[in-house]
Every structure is written in C-alpha cells, then in structure tokens.
Amino acid sequence: MNQENLLVGLAGVLAAAAPIIFAVLGETFSERAGVINLSMNGTILLSAMGGFAVAYNTDSILLGFLAGMLIGALVALVVAFASITLKQSQVAVGFVLALTCRDLAYFLGNPYMGQAGPRLQALPIPVLSDIPIIGSLFFRQEAITYISFIAIYLAWLWIFRTRPGLMLQGIGEKPAAAFIRGANVNLMRYVYTVIGGALIGLAGPTYSLAIRAGWMGTISGLDGIGWIALSITIFGGWNPSRAAFGAYLFALLQWLGLVLQPVLTQVPSQVLQVAPFPLMILTLLLVNIGNAEWVERALAAMPETTRKFLSKLLRAMRASPPAALGVPFERD
Amino acid sequence: MRSRLNSLFDALLPVIATLAALAVGAVMLLLLKVNPIEAYAALWDGAFGSSNALAETLVKATPLLLVALGICISFRGDVINIGGEGQMIIGAVLATWVGLTFVGLPGWLVITLALFSGFLGGAVWGGIPGILKAYFNVNEILSTVMMNAIAVQLMNFLLRGPMIDPSQAQLASKIPQTARLLDIFHLPRLAPTRLHLGALIAVMLAILVYILLWRTVLGYRIRAVGQNPNASRYAGIKVPRYVVLALLLSGAFAGLAGAVQVYGVNYRMITDGSASGFTGSAGFNGIVAALFGQLHPLWSIPASILFGALLVGANTMQRAVQVPSALITVLNGLVVVFVVSSEIWRRRRQHRRLASAKEEESSTKQDQPQAQTEEAKQ
Numbered sequence: 001m002n003q004e005n006l007l008v009g010l011a012g013v014l015a016a017a018a019p020i021i022f023a024v025l026g027e028t029f030s031e032r033a034g035v036i037n038l039s040m041n042g043t044i045l046l047s048a049m050g051g052f053a054v055a056y057n058t059d060s061i062l063l064g065f066l067a068g069m070l071i072g073a074l075v076a077l078v079v080a081f082a083s084i085t086l087k088q089s090q091v092a093v094g095f096v097l098a099l100t101c102r103d104l105a106y107f108l109g110n111p112y113m114g115q116a117g118p119r120l121q122a123l124p125i126p127v128l129s130d131i132p133i134i135g136s137l138f139f140r141q142e143a144i145t146y147i148s149f150i151a152i153y154l155a156w157l158w159i160f161r162t163r164p165g166l167m168l169q170g171i172g173e174k175p176a177a178a179f180i181r182g183a184n185v186n187l188m189r190y191v192y193t194v195i196g197g198a199l200i201g202l203a204g205p206t207y208s209l210a211i212r213a214g215w216m217g218t219i220s221g222l223d224g225i226g227w228i229a230l231s232i233t234i235f236g237g238w239n240p241s242r243a244a245f246g247a248y249l250f251a252l253l254q255w256l257g258l259v260l261q262p263v264l265t266q267v268p269s270q271v272l273q274v275a276p277f278p279l280m281i282l283t284l285l286l287v288n289i290g291n292a293e294w295v296e297r298a299l300a301a302m303p304e305t306t307r308k309f310l311s312k313l314l315r316a317m318r319a320s321p322p323a324a325l326g327v328p329f330e331r332d
Numbered sequence: 333m334r335s336r337l338n339s340l341f342d343a344l345l346p347v348i349a350t351l352a353a354l355a356v357g358a359v360m361l362l363l364l365k366v367n368p369i370e371a372y373a374a375l376w377d378g379a380f381g382s383s384n385a386l387a388e389t390l391v392k393a394t395p396l397l398l399v400a401l402g403i404c405i406s407f408r409g410d411v412i413n414i415g416g417e418g419q420m421i422i423g424a425v426l427a428t429w430v431g432l433t434f435v436g437l438p439g440w441l442v443i444t445l446a447l448f449s450g451f452l453g454g455a456v457w458g459g460i461p462g463i464l465k466a467y468f469n470v471n472e473i474l475s476t477v478m479m480n481a482i483a484v485q486l487m488n489f490l491l492r493g494p495m496i497d498p499s500q501a502q503l504a505s506k507i508p509q510t511a512r513l514l515d516i517f518h519l520p521r522l523a524p525t526r527l528h529l530g531a532l533i534a535v536m537l538a539i540l541v542y543i544l545l546w547r548t549v550l551g552y553r554i555r556a557v558g559q560n561p562n563a564s565r566y567a568g569i570k571v572p573r574y575v576v577l578a579l580l581l582s583g584a585f586a587g588l589a590g591a592v593q594v595y596g597v598n599y600r601m602i603t604d605g606s607a608s609g610f611t612g613s614a615g616f617n618g619i620v621a622a623l624f625g626q627l628h629p630l631w632s633i634p635a636s637i638l639f640g641a642l643l644v645g646a647n648t649m650q651r652a653v654q655v656p657s658a659l660i661t662v663l664n665g666l667v668v669v670f671v672v673s674s675e676i677w678r679r680r681r682q683h684r685r686l687a688s689a690k691e692e693e694s695s696t697k698q699d700q701p702q703a704q705t706e707e708a709k710q
Contacts, residue, residue, distance in 0.1 A: 038473070091412055091473070092623055099616055100665030107656050218606070227477040234471060268493065274485035277478040281470065288469035 007136050009255060015141055015211050017244075017251035018148035019044070019203035023229035024236060024243045025155045026199030030076065032159065032238055033192035034172045034324045037079050038094025040200055041226025042101025047071040047204025048222055049109035052215045055205070056117040064118070065144075065205045072201015073194045075101060080193040084186050087328040102223065112215045119213035120144060142210050151199075155240035168192060172322030175329040185329045203229070231280050235287055237319025246283075250276060290314035346624065349670035350638070357663045364655055371653045378648020379641035385648075387525030391597060393640030395420070395589040395611070397534040399618025400625060400632040401541045402458075402585030407627050408545060409578030410558035415461060415476030416586040416615025417607040418483030419454040423587025424594045424610065425490060426453035428601045431513045431594075432495070439516035446517070447533075447591050454587015455580045457483065462579030466572035472579060480615075484607045491603060509602035519596040528596035537585070541629040554578050586615055613661075617643075620664060639664060 055064025236243025625632035646660030
C-alpha cells in the first residue's frame with residue numbers, strides 16, 4: 001500500500017468515527033446526569049432513516065440533520081419521562097424503545113429503500129488542506145467530521161471546565177448533594193437526556209447523508225452500531241476525550257479488518273468481521289478488572305515492585321460509572 | 333367495595349394496556365388508509381380462526397416462552413440478559429451437530445441428547461457473560477449483545493462451511509443451511525397440525541421454573557441477590573456465584589429454545605445470514621413476553637401466546653389488507669411500553685393508597701404523623 005492510499009484510508013477512519021463520536025458524547029451526557037439511554041441502537045437507525053427521508057423530500061441536507069436530532073431528542077424524551085417522572089426501569093424502557101425504533105425505521109423507511117438522495121460533499125478547508133499529510137488527513141473531510149472534532153473538545157470543556165458541567169457531575173454522582181446546592185435535579189436530568197438524545201440522533205444522518213449515503217433498510221449495516229457506541233461510552237469512562245479515543249480505535253480496527261481481508265485469504269471472512277466484538281469485550285474487561293475484589297486481594301499478595309506497577313496500570317485503565325446512574329432521584 | 337374494584341382493575345390492567353396499544357395501532361392503520369376493524373379481524377382469524385391457525389400460534393409461542401422463562405430467572409436476579417438470540421443460535425448449532433453426527437442411535441435418545449446439548453450450549457453462551465459480570469465487573473447488557481454478534485458470525489461460518497448441507501455445497505446459491513435431520517429425530521407432533529412436543533415441554537418447564545424460583549433455596553437466593561446484593565452478601569450468600577448461575581440458566585433456556593426450533597419446526601438449521609433469519613427474533617421477543625408476564629413464569633405462558641398470536645396473525649393481516657408486517661413489531665413494542673408503564677402506574681397508585689391509609693390512621697393519633705408518612709413513602 002502506498003502512502004496516498006494509507007492517508008485516504010486513515011482520513012476515512014476519522015470520518016467513520018464521527019457518528020460513533022456523536023452517539024458516544026450524547027450517551028456520555030445522558031449517563032453523566034444519571035440516565036441510561038439504552039434506546040441508542042434504535043435511535044440511530046430511526047434518525048438515519050428519518051434524516052434521509054427529510055433530506056430526500058426537502059432537498060435540504062441541513063433539514064435532514066435537524067430532523068435526525070429532533071428524532072433523537074424525542075426518543076430521549078420518552079426515556080426521560082419514563083425513567084424520571086414515572087420512575088420505571090430505564091433498562092426495560094430503553095430496550096423496548098431500541099427494538100421499536102429499529103422496527104419503525106425499517107417499516108417507515110420502506111419507500112426510501114435504495115433511493116439516491118442528497119449527500120454531503122467534502123469541504124476542504126483552504127490553506128490548511130494544502131499542508132502535506134496533515135492536510136489530507138484532517139482538512140479534506142466533510143463538514144460533519146469537522147463538527148465531530150469540535151464536539152469532542154466542547155463536550156470535554158463543558159463537563160470538566162465549566163460550572164454547569166461541575167453541577168452535571170454532581171447530579172450523576174450525588175444528586176442529593178447537588179439538590180442541596182440548589183440544582184433542580186430532575187429538570188437537569190430531563191435537559192441532559194434530551195440534549196444527549198439529540199446528539200445521538202445526529203449520528204443517524206451522519207451515516208445516511210454522509211459516510212454511507214442513502215437508506216438501505218436491513219442491509220444498511222447500521223444495526224448494532226448503537227450497542228458498540230454504548231460499550232465505547234463505558235470504555236471511555238464517561239470522559240469525552242477518552243471516549244473519542246475509543247471511537248477512533250474502533251473505526252481503525254474495522255478499517256484494518258477490511259484492509260487485511262484480501263491479504264489473509266486463508267482466514268475465514270467471518271473472523272475479521274467478528275473481531276471488533278471480542279476486542280470490545282476484552283477492553284471492557286480491562287477497564288473494569290481494577291474494580292474487582294479478587295484482583296485487589298491478588299495484588300496485595302504480590303511483591304512490592306510488581307504490585308506498584310500493576311496497580312498503576314489498572315488505575316490508568318479503570319473507569320467507574322457515575323454513582324447514581326440509573327437511580328431515580330426523590331427528594332424527601 | 334372500593335378496594336375490590338381496585339384489585340379487579342389492577343388485574344385487568346395488562347388487558348387494558350393491550351387494548352390501548354391496539355387502539356394506537358388502529359390510528360396507524362387509519363393513516364395507512366386501511367380499515368382497522370377489517371385488519372384486526374384478519375389478525376384474529378389468522379391467529380385463532382382454525383385449529384391450524386391456533387397450532388401455528390402455539391408453535392410461534394413455544395420459543396418465546398422458553399426464552400421468557402430464562403428471562404424470568406435472570407431479571408429476577410437483577411441480571412439483564414439481552415443475549416437470547418446468540419444463546420439460541422449456539423444451542424441450536426450444538427443440537428443440530430448431535431442430530432447430524434449420531435445417526436445410528438435410536439430417535440428418542442438423539443432427541444434427548446440434542447435438547448440437552450441445546451440447553452448446554454445456551455448455558456455456556458450465557459455463562460461467559462455471567463462470569464465476566466460476576467468476577468470482572470463487565471456490564472452484562474453489553475457483553476451479551478456482543479456475544480450475539482459473535483454467535484451470528486460463528487453460525488454463518490459453520491453453515492456456509494463445515495456444516496453446510498452437502499447438496500447446497502454443490503449448488504451455486506449455497507444457501508447457508510445444514511442437511512435435514514432424519515425423520516425419526518423430529519419432535520413428535522401433538523395433533524394433526526404442526527404443533528409439536530416442544531410446546532408441552534415449555535409449559536412443563538414453566539411450572540418447574542416457578543417451583544425453582546419460589547420453592548427452592550436456589551431460587552430464593554437468586555431473587556435475594558437480585559433485590560439486595562449487599563444484604564445478601566452479609567447474609568452469607570456468595571453473590572458472584574448466583575449472578576453467574578442466573579445468566580447461565582437464562583442462557584440455557586434460550587439454547588433449548590434454539591434446539592426445539594430445529595427439532596420441532598425446521599428439521600434443519602437455516603439462516604439468511606442474520607440472527608433473526610434463524611431465530612425469528614424470538615431471543616428478543618421472549619424478553620418482551622417475560623416483561624409482559626411481569627417476570628412470572630406462569631404468567632409468561634399467556635403472554636407468549638399473545639405475542640405468538642400477534643406474530644402469526646400479522647402475516648394474515650398483511651395478506652388480507654396489504655400492510656407491512658413490520659407494523660406488528662411496532663405494535664408489539666407499543667403493547668410492552670403500555671404494559672410496563674401501567675405496571676408502574678399501578679404501583680404508584682398502590683403506594684398512594686397505602687400512604688393515605690396510614691395518614692388517616694396517624695392523624696387520629698397525632699403523635700408521629702411525620703415519621704409515619706416518611707415510612708409510607710418508602
């Protein structure tokens with residue numbers, strides 16, 4: 001493979017990670033506030049279909065993206081209403097919505113199957129795109145990919161460097177304390193779940209209007225991406241920068257799978273297709289293993305230097321969920 | 333009198349919720365310019381209209397019930413098993429392998445072996461996420477979903493490669509399917525319809541799971557761990573062990589569902605390359621049936637029949653009034669959303685009733701009304 005192909009491939013990886021980044025950031029906001037939005041897999045499909053349908057009928061790509069965000073926000077509103085106001089199981093509601101939205105997408109998307117619609121064009125940034133290597137890697141992308149770069153930074157800034165972000169952390173960790181500090185816990189949870197949902201909804205049109213333009217129904221290959229995004233959220237430890245790293249890593253692995261397939265002809269094609277999933281399980285295992293009791297006990301029995309090294313390594317990988325994740329808040 | 337009305341209302345709530353969902357479905361049908369009464373009549377006719385229709389409904393309900401039984405166990409243990417699809421596949425693969433390998437053995441023995449190996453295959457596929465959760469803190473929702481993806485590719489590899497039907501291997505089409513099982517290995521039919529022994533096995537297992545959950549120490553511990561893991565730990569229950577067990581059993585029932593599907597319906601394993609191509613999404617719909625049955629093994633029986641009827645009736649409805657059968661899956665989702673919400677609503681009403689009853693009681697005493705209402709709230 002020559003250098004140019006490699007650069008094109010890697011630039012493709014950055015683009016392919018964009019929808020996953022939106023979804024992961026949305027879920028991160030939602031879960032930081034204490035609400036698990038398990039509907040993500042269905043939301044992405046429905047917003048991909050809806051976004052494409054709107055763009056197809058209005059010939060406006062912008063409206064398509066907005067429609068996707070609106071769909072994501074509406075689904076998240078259902079999750080929020082069910083879990084915050086009705087205080088019912090977030091997992092049950094989210095899971096049912098994941099299935100329902102997926103079926104709705106296939107059902108309502110039937111007329112748009114395989115239609116050629118509008119798609120986002122690459123938008124090279126003047127001057128910057130002429131820089132060798134970096135230019136073709138970062139600055140000849142579609143607009144939505146640039147937005148994904150900015151979104152990572154803004155999300156990180158918001159959560160860790162602003163006062164409302166600090167409050168957001170509090171709502172997910174110790175809602176009672178945040179309440180005493182004057183936060184309207186349930187209202188904030190509504191707001192962050194819906195905003196997070198809108199971000200998740202942005203992922204759909206990013207597929208159907210940009211990187212995999214069109215709506216292909218069940219063979220669009222989008223089914224399952226939401227679940228992967230969910231595990232990347234956990235891998236990312238509810239931290240936007242680490243989550244983005246996970247998204248890029250996943251996109252890179254998928255691309256490697258595609259590139260390696262013709263080279264490794266003796267390996268069955270299913271092995272490379274399936275490889276991301278055991279790898280995700282492995283990363284989840286590594287992220288969580290530091291929290292296990294028996295690991296701590298095993299570490300204590302080890303010689304000093306090994307223990308120090310291992311526990312440092314485990315701490316670097318470890319991620320703990322917001323303490324109040326999935327727990328309804330009641331003031332009394 | 334009022335309390336009796338209340339309890340009657342509570343018992344009817346799932347029915348009311350179902351009717352509400354059907355009403356929403358009727359609006360959708362109207363939007364599609366279809367007469368909803370005509371559509372629902374076709375649905376009813378397709379599901380219960382004749383003995384063949386009824387048999388089809390029960391055949392569809394069987395894997396749903398088996399998966400739902402596993403879900404009752406795992407959800408009661410506060411372990412969320414989304415991996416029914418994968419567990420069904422692995423169970424079916426193992427069971428099919430048994431049937432295709434031991435062709436010299438008597439039929440009853442092979443069927444028994446096959447069902448048992450289906451149970452075992454599902455147990456392994458559910459046990460892995462169980463161990464990952466119990467000893468490595470890996471979220472079981474995610475790991476079971478990933479195990480589904482792995483199972484699908486494993487199935488595609490086997491059904492296109494080592495296990496492919498020799499006659500398909502000759503053809504260019506290469507449909508991913510195994511060879512047909514010998515006639516003596518088919519699960520016996522119960523009536524001159526497609527209804528097979530699997531339905532009876534599922535109902536008997538429902539009773540067994542009920543006994544397991546509420547009449548044995550094992551079931552008590554699974555439920556205790558599900559309700560309060562910390563209290564269970566202090567009571568000396570080895571929590572991780574029961575987490576593994578809950579997921580393992582849950583997977584085992586799904587695996588059995590896969591084996592029953594092969595030996596009772598298709599007589600071979602066949603797919604279109606996706607999980608639902610083999611399972612018909614029973615691994616997911618079983619969760620829905622279990623939730624509808626309020627995670628009770630016996631209530632899961634009518635719940636599974638209801639969803640089986642919706643699935644079978646949907647096909648008739650589709651043919652009669654030309655609506656996409658996907659509408660039915662949407663309807664399924666609506667039913668569950670309505671039922672789950674009504675359940676929560678019922679609980680809140682109950683709480684409020686209890687609270688107001690206590691308040692009345694305490695207002696006569698005047699001494700500690702504050703403490704009383706506090707207690708009632710919890």
